[in-house]
Amino acid sequence: MVKDISIIKTLLTNFFDAIRVYGYELKSQDNGSYKKYYKSLLHYLALDLHKKKRIKKIIDDYGLKDALFYDYWFVNSTISLSLLRREGRIKKLICRAHGFDLYDERQYEKVVSFRNFKLNYLDKVFTISKHGYRYLLEHTPEKNKHKIELSYLGVKNQNKSTLPDKQEKKQLLFVSCSRLLDFKRVHMIPQVLNELDSFIPIKWIHFGDGSCKHKLNEALLKVNKKITFEFKGNVPNQEVHDFYQNNYVDFFISLSNNEGLPVSMMEASAYGIPIIATIVNGVGEIVNDKTGIPLDINDTIKQMASCIDHGIEREFDRQFIQEHFQQNFNAISNYETFIKSLKSLPN
Numbered sequence: 105m106v107k108d109i110s111i112i113k114t115l116l117t118n119f120f121d122a123i124r125v126y127g128y129e130l131k132s133q134d135n136g137s138y139k140k141y142y143k144s145l146l147h148y149l150a151l152d153l154h155k156k157k158r159i160k161k162i163i164d165d166y167g168l169k170d171a172l173f174y175d176y177w178f179v180n181s182t183i184s185l186s187l188l189r190r191e192g193r194i195k196k197l198i199c200r201a202h203g204f205d206l207y208d209e210r211q212y213e214k215v216v217s218f219r220n221f222k223l224n225y226l227d228k229v230f231t232i233s234k235h236g237y238r239y240l241l242e243h244t245p246e247k248n249k250h251k252i253e254l255s256y257l258g259v260k261n262q263n264k265s266t267l268p269d270k271q272e273k274k275q276l277l278f279v280s281c282s283r284l285l286d287f288k289r290v291h292m293i294p295q296v297l298n299e300l301d302s303f304i305p306i307k308w309i310h311f312g313d314g315s316c317k318h319k320l321n322e323a324l325l326k327v328n329k330k331i332t333f334e335f336k337g338n339v340p341n342q343e344v345h346d347f348y349q350n351n352y353v354d355f356f357i358s359l360s361n362n363e364g365l366p367v368s369m370m371e372a373s374a375y376g377i378p379i380i381a382t383i384v385n386g387v388g389e390i391v392n393d394k395t396g397i398p399l400d401i402n403d404t405i406k407q408m409a410s411c412i413d414h415g416i417e418r419e420f421d422r423q424f425i426q427e428h429f430q431q432n433f434n435a436i437s438n439y440e441t442f443i444k445s446l447k448s449l450p451n
Contacts, residue, residue: 111150118153121187125149128221132245141213148217154182159184163193172196172446178205178229183218186225198228198448200255203364203385206236208243210362223248227449230442231256233365233386255442258435259370262345268352275305275332276354279377281344281368284314289359291319292405298327298358299409302416308357311336311344348375353417355380359408361390361401363387370433376422380412390433395425 115122126149129138136312138145157179163169168206173194178201184387189197204210211217223229223244229235237254244252248266250444278297282288297306308331310320324333336343348371355379356372365386369379377398381387382403391398399408399414 111147114150114154115393118156118172120155121147121156122149125183125187125218125221128224132220135216136298137213137215141215145217148179148184152181153187155181156184156187160188160193161233162282163188169193170195172449173201174200176220177202177405179217180205182222182226186222189225195451197226198230198446198449199226201229201234201236201240201364206231206364207362207385219243220245222385223251227253228253228445230445232257233389235386235389236364239385247320253445255445256433257365257367257370258433258436259367260375260435261374261430262349262416268350270352275307277351278306278355278380279347279353280308280357280359281311281371282358282360282366283312284316284320285364286316286319287360288314289361291316292359293318293357294323294327294331295405296408296412297451299406300416301409301413306331307334308332309334309336309347311339311347313337318347332442338445344371348372349378353377355396355412355445358382358387359399360384365389370429373425373433375428376426378415378420378425380415391427394421396420396429405447437440 126138129135163171171194172186173189173196175185175197176199178199180199182199184195185197195246205216208215224340231240231252231254233256235255237252237444240252241249275299278293280290280293282290284290290312293308293310297308310333318432327333353372353375356369356377358366359382360366361382361384363366363385369381369387369390372379373390373395379391380399381391381396382399382401383391384401388398397412399411
């Protein structure tokens with residue numbers, strides 16, 4: 105992101121593009137956010153207009169006019185690329201849509217910025233969950249609905265033929281893996297674990313770091329002695345896989361209040377680990393009564409703990425969880441299907 109950019113200067117320098125993009129959204133039926141939050145939305149637009157010039161230079165310098173342009177996010181450089189597509193400087197343009205870049209509710213402005221304009225020039229938008237697919241369909245004008253397609257992400261199945269055996273239960277091992285951000289609600293995990301009725305000692309390990317570590321530390325001060333905690337912080341992804349390969353993890357746990365469809369859950373399910381998770385957006389596509397313990401996003405700490413207590417008493421079929429992973433979230437098969445979709449795009 106360009107930090108010293110002059111917003112007004114950029115908008116004036118790219119006046120007609122700015123009018124074209126912002127005016128397109130003002131003409132839409134749901135234009136309230138563009139009237140109320142115009143300052144921040146113009147800021148986003150200026151950043152993209154600034155990037156457009158640099159992207160155009162790269163295209164010209166390397167002769168990329170006929171290349172397929174792929175934006176991994178729906179709010180990255182998609183406006184710049186859409187404008188270049190409109191000008192005929194590129195021929196094909198696609199993007200993915202995940203969570204924060206898809207759901208209006210996750211935006212301060214209550215709208216994903218300039219979605220209608222971008223959809224008008226994109227060839228395809230690939231959502232990473234069925235929930236996201238349905239959501240985007242509902243928020244897309246009829247003329248562009250055909251551009252929306254479901255395409256699950258995936259992870260490589262790195263586990264070996266044998267996984268750790270279940271040992272005599274001297275402790276229950278819970279693992280979580282995410283950034284420490286407010287909406288991830290990692291600080292609630294020790295509160296929930298503290299309410300469990302289990303007489304077996306509990307060990308909880310967390311992979312990941314972030315700005316809300318202080319909330320986690322405060323919550324840990326209030327847990328009882330039957331819970332031990334190990335903070336791994338930010339580690340290479342392979343270290344997480346190695347841990348799953350060499351340790352019998354009873355449950356992966358996530359209490360996030362807003363997700364797309366987390367890759368961290370795919371990684372856990374590849375090793376047959378049952379997942380405890382609040383069901384929000386696409387999470388229900390990987391977590392169900394057979395693959396883990398679904399939690400209601402509106403449940404209290406005690407209600408979540410009660411639900412987990414009942415789940416702990418069950419024996420999960422870890423082979424079924426792995427099969428569910430193979431059928432839905434295996435990177436090799438998912439990306440082969442994705443490539444076929446790209447090859448089918450008209451020239």
